[in-house]
Amino acid sequence: MDRTVIDRPADGEDHTCPQCGRPFARAEYVTFHRGLEHPETLTEEDRTRFAEVYRAENDEIKRFRLKALAVLIGMYFTFLYLYLVLA
Template sequence: MAGPAFDSDVEDASSCPYCGRPFPHTRYRTLHVGLEHHDRLTDEQREAFVAEYREETAEIKRFRLKALALLIAIYFGFLYLYLAIV
C-alpha cells in the first residue's frame, strides 16, 4: 500500500486475528501483528510485516529529512533577518 496511512483506505478496517483489536487500516493491523504477535506469524504475515515496516521506516526517514531542512531554512531565515536589521 503506497502513500501515507491516512489515504482513503478507511474501508480496509479490520481486526487482529490473534487478540481481536480493531484497526482503521490494514496497514496498522499488519504492523501490530508483526510487533505484538511475532512468535505466531505465518510466512505470509511475516513478509507483509517486513514490507510494511520497511515502507514506514522509509517514510519516517523522509519526514526527518524534511523537518531538518525546514529547521535549517528557518534558522538561516532568522539569521538573515537579524543581519538585515542590525
C-alpha cells in the same frame, strides 16, 4: 495498553487484530501490530508482509526527518538573515 476508540474506515472494511481484537484504521497497521505484538502467530507469508510494511514505514520516517531538517535549516537561515538586516 491504550484501547482508544478510532473512526472506522470509510471503505467499511474491518481492520482488527485477529489475536487481540484491537481495531485499526488501515490494514497495514494490523500487519505492523501483529508483527510487533504477536510474532509467534505469523505464517511465513505474514512475516514477508510484515517486513514489507516495516521497510515502508522506515522509508516514510526517513523522508519525514529529511523534510523536518530542511525546514529547520530554512528557519535558521531566515532568522539569521533577519537578524543581520534588523540589527
